[in-house]
Amino acid sequence: MKAEKWVFWFIFLFFLVVTPVYYFMSREIAGTFVLGFTGLLGGMIAGYLTLTARSFDPRPEDRPDAEVYEAAGNVGFFAPKSMWPFWCALVVAVLALGPAMHQAWITLVGVGIGIWALSGWVLEFYRGDYKH
Template structure:
């Protein structure tokens, strides 16, 4: 996870530098600062910093992976990567609900968009708890 943290922190520094240069350049070569682009640059830096901080935080709590070694080989990461649900229909349901929300939002049909939010929450809960068995089932 340290590699991922470094990547996102480098992206954050890049966007911060480009944002400062962009803000200064638009201030001197236009009639004023172009705020949409400057805001996008600084927000992109902030989002990358959030992701990098998360990966840095998680890296301290998980065991060292082969990706974290500078001299690791591809074979070091071989083996089972985890469990992936082979026939889950929940991602399709989430995508459909999100599409309905986007249609309601794009057409300014606010009651429709707000009415779809419980469906999105229900489908996400279905995905999260798809393989959950209660304590009495153990």
């Protein structure tokens, strides 16, 4: 958690300095609030990481005496091949095409194809070669 903690403390301090500079240079209140709340969000996350990092053992990345093999492990399961991300991307394109061409029926076709494509992607490991 050390690296993450310091990244968010940097974000907090950066926006703590940038917010008043932005206000005095632009006299614009909306951007000032956005920058200020971005800094507060960074500070909130940094404080959370600082407090919770004390309550559990450090990861191998945080220990100077750690070996490389200690950080190795099971990352997760990834689909070996799948056609469904392609169809979902095509659905997003069709959904964007409807409003761009002012044609509601194109969007409705995209919704219909989207139900099929998203169902296929979610349920791809319940049938076929990679059934669990």
